[in-house]
Amino acid sequence: MVRPRGGSSLGVDIRGDTSAPAMSTMNEVSPIEPTSPDLSKQLDSQTQAQAQDKSGKPHSKRRRTRSYLHRFADTCLKYTWLLPLLIMIFLLSLYAVNPTPSNPMHSAIFLSYPQPPKTPGGPIMYGKGKKDIAFVAFYTIVLSFTREFMMQQVIRPLAKFCGIKGRGKTARFMEQVYTAFYFGIFGPFGLYVMKRSTLWYFDTTAMFEGFPHREHEACFKAYYLLEASYWAQQAIVLMLQLEKPRKDFKELVGHHIITLALIGLSYRFHFTYMGLAVYITHDISDFFLATSKTLNYLDAYITAPYFGTFVGVWIYLRHYINLKILWAVLTEFRTVGPFELNWETQQYKCWISQYITFGLLASLQAVNLFWLFLILRILANYVFNSVAKDERSDDEEEEEIEEAQAEAESKATLATGAQQENQAPKLVVNGEPVAEQRGPRTRSRKA
Template identity: 40%
Template structure:
């Protein structure tokens, strides 16, 4: 997977050297895509060596900083950027290595198509990551005052200092979503590519603003609402690639239930809380020295970003229910792949795919398609 693309890039690089032309941004992206293991690994090793030999500030790449010795809690600062940079590299390397050396080999015994093996590996990496973050995020929310109590999002604002686990959790999520921008560029684009780009931009704005301006309680709640359906959807797709039809469809039904409850209902409650409850509990003011970044208009900025994300969620919800209705009515799901992709895979039928998740995979604009 990575080695094959690496050899192709090396041939292009040799031709580039011969012509002495400057590298383009696309060629740089191609280089990173072809070296997803070794390039970030070099960065990681260099940082670890620097830390071990005692280079000043290199600990900031690996560990969270800004601990308050009086409270034992952690604040925020510009130095958190070092942490984000390091873990963007960690996620890039881990994703590529786990896909190439663990997840793709697992698929070999069950999946004949090379393209489907790659898709299986991508989805299983998603399952692994979001399973971990959902468990940690739920643990943090459950042991917080805002567990099913949205008023606590706003009471006592600003919430400047964080526990050790909470700060690790939030910054790891932040670095993962930053790394996802790179993943979007190297994966075969999906039919809903524009919506995915909007989703990622919106999500990164929410994460960065909530962290920087001390809205992390509501940020944790949003993370938890989003992570569970991602686990189940990726798991359903993985079963689909393995042709485990009954398990695939059962998992999809569970995903759809969790999607409606967490992403539509619970996230809708969070939006309602943002619209109504700050007026009851927040002292609206801009006082950065004391961690307060909440002039009254800030409420509408947060609300606009949340609603923007909610519209995308509703868009995908409608698409899923349309496909579900077609399948329940007995219509086969048509294969909408382009002919060149079918030729690449070589083993895939052009007939419709029966099964709920298969229908989602081919009709709900959630399946990768080859870039024209």
């Protein structure tokens, strides 16, 4: 089999739910390019002109404050991890004033609603409540800082070291390396949590036994809420729409909406065992997806066999296991455990929740099937297409063309501005522009 020339090993970009951008990879937040000397002079002259008012006095305090705010905003746009860091420091400082459970910030930093052990020497269990929203919100900020800092300060230099060229490809590489790092931690963490529960190994009957599951161990609750923070952070950046939508943008948005709905409803109505299983199937498959994309960008020799492994993991976890869960919703949901709606006893496993759960999981499965179709098409093209050619993804090719056009337009704009500056009249006499004479001036003699 002949490997493609001058591009990634698979020839195209692999689709999936790890394509959500970060603030540091947005087109509008790209590193500031050096300006031309003429443009720098214009900016300097404008700054000096704004530094004085009409009377020639120094600019007012209001203008000085506005200038500081503009500089701070520009700095936050250039270093996208700075603002989340400052917010974290501020919130942690509020907690440091009174580091006790009575401090409202305690519920944002630590797990809330601890319950005494059910058995002597047993683990402390944690209930659920509104304070958990503060926990999710705080760690959404923490994950925002972690993501942006790692991508800008660690992964971007790594991309340069690995020879990744092009702004679009560099952005994709940064996104996938961080995603692989995150799920490389939370994938095994989820398996550890499942191992400590009765759910091991994807036992669908245990999802409904002992319902409602209102209390959990610390590791279970922390894992569930931290995952909620991760997907909330992803959705916020995705919904900003600060970059050109990719071809599967609608499916990606739909996936995030369904995921957040499943997280919120499963936690509120105590279907967390089912949610844990869905979490794990997506976390592990996302790790293989992100690492497969990373190897693809690096044009590594193991890309093809690793991609085949990824396809097997994807089909097993996202389709076999999740279809097994869907079948359990249709069958065991009614027969295992109580099946009634009682708000006082928090019994929510009834026909309404059954329809909602099945609808959301089926919608998630439909999106995953769409991505599976794209993945299998990539695999088929690689296996059966023996023509060695530069068959890069449409997104990468379009980005390279757009970058070249933007660079050409920028140079043309600067050249036109410099030409107009040289040709434009400098003097105005009686309201009419008059070209400035550049030759030596001579005094006229009176006859």
